[in-house]
Amino acid sequence: MNEIMREAIAKHCKKYKYSKSYQAYWTAYPFCEVCGNYSTAPHHIRTRGAGGNDESGNLLALCTTHHTEAHTMGIQSFANKYEQFYEKIAATLDFGLVGSVKEDRNDSKQKG
Ligand SMILES: [Zn+2]
Numbered sequence: 001m002n003e004i005m006r007e008a009i010a011k012h013c014k015k016y017k018y019s020k021s022y023q024a025y026w027t028a029y030p031f032c033e034v035c036g037n038y039s040t041a042p043h044h045i046r047t048r049g050a051g052g053n054d055e056s057g058n059l060l061a062l063c064t065t066h067h068t069e070a071h072t073m074g075i076q077s078f079a080n081k082y083e084q085f086y087e088k089i090a091a092t093l094d095f096g097l098v099g100s101v102k103e104d105r106n107d108s109k110q111k112g
C-alpha cells in the first residue's frame with residue numbers, strides 16, 4: 001500500500017462521501033480477496049439500503065470483475081461460489097431473507 005494509492009482512495013471516498021470506516025477498510029484491504037487485483041471499492045454484504053453499515057464485517061474487498069459478479073449473481077450465490085467468503089457473508093446476512101439479494105441488485109445501480 002503506497003501513498004499514491006492511499007491518496008487515490010481518500011480522494012474517491014471524499015468525492016462520493018463515503019464514511020471513514022469504509023475508507024479505512026479499503027485502505028487496509030486494497031486488493032481483491034478473490035484474485036488479488038486492485039480493489040475498486042469494497043462491496044457491502046448487507047447493502048446500506050437494507051440497513052448494512054460500513055464496518056469491516058459488512059465489507060468485502062473486490063476488483064471490478066468480482067464486484068460486478070457479486071452484484072450480478074447475488075451475494076448468496078457469490079458466497080456459494082467463493083467458499084472463503086461463506087462464513088463472513090453468512091454471519092452478516094440472514095440467508096433466509098431472499099429480499100436481501102434483490103436489494104443488493106437494486107443497490108448496484110445506485111453506486112459501484
Ligand atoms: Zn477480483
Ligand SMILES: [Zn+2]
Binds near residue numbers: 042067112
Ligand atoms: Zn457492491
